[in-house]
Amino acid sequence: MRLMTDGEDDTIPTQVERRSQDQVNQKVSELVQFLLVKDQKKIPIKRADMLKNIIREYKDAYSEIVNKAGRTLQEVFGLQLVEIDTKRHIYILINNLPHAEGQYLCRKQHSVFGDVRKLVTEEFVRQKYLETTPIPLTDPPEFKYQWGPRAEKETSKKDVLNFVAKIQGKDPTFWASQYSETKATP
Structure with missing residues (x-):
């Protein structure tokens, strides 16, 4: 760490700080790749696995690394990192992109x-x-x-019901109990 003297710009990082930030950014990139691979198989992601496999000796920068990885996932891929179990620290990625109206999977049978x-x-x-x-x-x-x-x-249940209704060519009210359930939840 260098000492600041009069007239020096304190916004310019030292070589040690720069290298450290570069290393943190490398960990962010590695974590983004790790999360994408886990999400491809829809495997819930444990905090312990992130620490063990990626973050390792940068545990003190865990929050910074995870927050930056979350921002990268959102900005680049439209994915949001969400903690679904706060006791066991389990995360998933969810698609945060808006649904494209009228774009559905191919109708041929698979x-x-x-x-x-x-x-x-x-x-x-x-x-x-x-x-x-x-x-x-x-x-x-x-x-x-x-x-x-x-x-x-x-x-949401409402989106699923509307999708099924559109495929079936029926009004969502055809499924009365499911329709009333969508009205009960926001």
Whole structure:
């Protein structure tokens, strides 16, 4: 650290400060890449994994690195880093770009989904799109499925209902209970 004397510009960083800031910026870039890879597979991101795999010896700059990575994700990719579990410090990325009206997936049929049961009961649960609760005293076991924290952050029930209604060529009020639920939640 250099001492400041009269007439010196205190806004010019020293070589040590510059190198340190360059290293922090490198960690920001590495964290952005790490988060994008995790998000590609829709794997929730743990703070412990960010510290262990990327931030390492820069733990004292954790907040700065995560905040800068969050700004980069927002500005460059339109993604928002959201903490969905404040006790266990688990994060996800959500698409923050506005939905393009009228742009829907191709209408041709796909056989890409494979085992749909596995997709719904395992993949979507692991990715936090769905949460399951066992229904007591059922044989064979039955489960209640609800929106998970990722689904709640990425879309709204109203948008999903409107999308389904448009595909089906029906008015959203056709599904009365779901329609009333969208009116009850903001």
